[in-house]
Amino acid sequence: MAGSRTESFRMPEVSDRVAGVDVMVEAALQHSDGTGEHMVYPVVVTSTDANQLELPTGNYRVRRRYNAFAFVAKYLQDVHNDCIIPPLPEKKFGFKLSKFAVDIGDESLLRKRRLALRDFILRVVSHPTLGRDKGFHAFLTEAEDWQSHLRVVGQDGVTLQPYAPSNFSEMFKGSSMSTANSAREYRDLFNYADQLQEHLASLLSIHGRLAGTTEALVGLYADLEGVVGDWQKIEQGLSDVLFEVSLRFAKLSQRTEKRLKEEETFADNIKVFAGFSESLRRLALNQQRLQQRVTKARSLAEAKEQQRHNFLNPEQDSSVRGFFSRLAGPSSEKGMKDKEEQLTTQLNALKEDAARLEGQHEDFLTVAAEEVKRFHADKRRCMLTMFLAFATIQKAYAEAHVRMWNRLHHFLAVAASEGDTGSGQPSMASEAVPKAVQASKPEVQEATSLDEEAVSAVPVSLAAVDQNPLDD
Secondary structure (H helix, E strand, O other): OHHHHHHOOOOOOOOOEEOOEEEEEOOOEEEEEOOEEEEEEEEEEEEOOOOOOOOOOEEEEEEEOHHHHHHHHHHHHHHOOOOOOOOOOOOOOOOOOOOOOOOOOOHHHHHHHHHHHHHHHHHHHHOOOHHHOHHHHHHHHOOOOHHHHOEEEOOOOOOEEEOOHHHHHHHOOOOOOOOOOOOHHHHHHHHHHHHHHHHHHHHHHHHHHHHHHHHHHHHHHHHHHHHHHHHHHHOHHHHHHHHHHHHHHHHHHHHHHHHHHHHHHHHHHHHHHHHHHHHHHHHHHHHHHHHHHHHHHHHHHHHHHHHHHHHHOHHHOOOHHHHHHHHHOOOOHHHHHHHHHHHHHHHHHHHHHHHHHHHHHHHHHHHHHHHHHHHHHHHHHHHHHHHHHHHHHHHHHHHHHHHHHHHHHHHHHHHHHHOEOOOOOEOHHHHHHHHHHHHHHHHHHHHHHHHHHHHHOOOOOOOOOOOOOOOO
16 A cells, blocks of 8 residues: 555656557666776667657667766757756755665665656657657667767758767857846746746755654654553553553554655655756746847848948948948959859858748747647646645645544553552553653644645645545
8 A cells, every 4th residue: 555655656647658668667787897886777668560659669678877868868958959858867866854875786776766767768758759859769779889879950950960969068159048138938937947946945845844853753653662562561450551552653653654755755756846947947048049049140140231231332331441441442343243242142141041040949939839838737737646645645644643642542541540559649651651652742743733834835625535545
């Protein structure tokens, strides 16, 4: 049951089979080469005849390091700058609230990264444009030298050339990172991405406080289990009742520990959404950069056209160049004609370049608008579903706390009545056990309060839970 609750935190749109393609990332293997030791992930792909990606039919098995995933993600960002690229998992996974030391062979880290890398592949495969990219197909199918298959369209819009990240850095060199001059809707998108990341960070912070208290409760309940167990040996007459109390604390400790693992998955998925906010911000900046290139191309064409006009009409040229041109007098007829042809050729080339960039910008706007629309529809549903699962878990655990304390109240009331001595003085157990339980209540009350705070942040109403997974 706990496993199914953990799976409920996974992104709902991720499926093991997409468009006739099965994808599996197997357990990481340790590999040594001249650069040292690192982990490689076997990627197994099965493509059927009915696949919609134009991927060759067959079974493929390749090994990829994390750096290879990062490289293909950068390739997709550069080549498909009008698409929202699914984010990769963090280089180092970790529950922000727990200071666990991990090394290259940590099983929990490797398992989570393996699942996240598989989800990255499946999200790319399911994308209507990214999933058909031939370079990405090479990443999935070519065992060796897959990067040599990456091709991009050159700046002329026709010629194919090998992909190199430096080419794209040069293409956008000098582009301002400010969004002040971009289209209004993309300024809004950029601001939305910032706000989304800010809200997700706040959610992680609240979740962090909750998890920190919950982690402390694990140790507290274990201590209470031990204390009550020791009293059970002393108070033979209350053995059955104290055994039941000790058992309740043991169960609550185990459940709370499972809860931490479940919520760690939730936190990791929140980080995935934070990665999507980076993709949205990148999309807005790409629009701005393209618009800046269009503006620059138009300015160059206008300047060249003005230069040609001034050359043909020197008497109208009020610049310093026009003054010296008039002072020198007219050139030979052949020189004038050659210069005019040169300026005309340059002007036409600049106009064609501006028109090409304007076309690219228009295409970008069309595709990007559909991307944003698709993102809002899909990810809104995914986020609400995930938050609902989180809120349901919080509700279930809060109810479990209430049931546990009600039962303990009943058991301890029985203990107090049965443990009354003939002198009218209560026994050691009837005094000490309630005091121990009372001392733990502030911790539980704080956890319950934080539970309510997390649940109140969920922008959906909780559906009725048919069956409480924590019921005995």
